[in-house]
């Protein structure tokens with residue numbers, strides 16, 4: 538069986554690495570010859586929305602998945618056989634658009650931050666601010682891009698103009714205790730595999746550190762929310778759901794219809810990584826019925842690769858280099874540490890300037 542992956546970034550790279558344990562072949566579609574995934578696997582080199590290349594991918598594969606959500610849905614729908622695409626294009630459409638996403642989640646009786654659509658300067662005229670808000674582009678923003686904090690009409694108008702008056706939402710800032718997420722897989726037989734929720738620390742909207750949360754009450758809430766979202770959308774594959782924890786109540790921040798950065802710890806800390814789980818779910822390979830988890834944490838490497846030689850001899854520290862060129866704040870690798878001692882945590886934080 539062959540799986541086609543749209544996109545050749547680090548998420549595709551880690552899926553290819555996981556596929557070596559499975560009876561599967563993979564091919565990616567990416568415009569760059571030396572994309573992180575293209576460096577280790579077969580690729581079709583073309584733009585992600587090139588209809589001919591998508592058709593080639595579709596014809597040569599039994600199953601199609603994607604590793605980023607900012608894709609041209611019209612082209613995907615016209616070229617790909619929807620029976621082959623997982624997660625389905627309906628949930629991709631929702632996850633691509635912050636307004637549709639929030640409405641979808643609220644319609645399931647799940648809480649999000651309060652929001653309102655902003656499509657024109659007129660929409661801003663009657664807005665009264667009683668707290669800080671975020672102006673967020675409806676489409677194409679991730680890792681803190683396409684977001685601005687605003688606290689009055691003037692800053693909102695300036696922000697909206699900075700975003701070229703593109704469709705946006707105004708979202709109330711949530712005063713949370715901490716941010717957390719769950720990674721969940723669901724297969725075609727409606728079986729679920731839940732990882733433990735993790736607490737996530739962000740810097741300027743970019744994830745920097747993830748550690749396991751042992752909190753049965755929050756875990757149950759997160760699993761219930763995941764079941765509602767994934768069951769109602771007939772979701773097949775792995776999904777990441779990000780939350781704000783407000784006094785023990787989980788509020789959904791956003792969903793990712795793919796493997797997710799806050800699940801990278803699963804490579805070295807679980808019996809089945811999120812990448813393997815995703816491939817198993819979408820190809821109908823059996824998924825594990827029991828979960829075995831180690832005490833693991835994950836640190837993102839942003840910008841450029843520091844000299845990590847001092848860590849490479851530690852047998853409980855695993856360095857993952859995506860082989861990307863350096864760029865400010867770019868996710869270029871991560872470190873997983875199993876049962877780290879305090880000295881090791883300090884050493885990692887120092888090397889990564891955290």
Ligand code: AIR
Nearest residue numbers: 544545546547548549604605867868
């Ligand atoms: N990605 C997808 N959605 C969010 C993220 N972080 C991953 C995918 C994608 C890559 O980040 O693997 O291909 C793009 O990273 P960059 O640094 O090239 O923008």
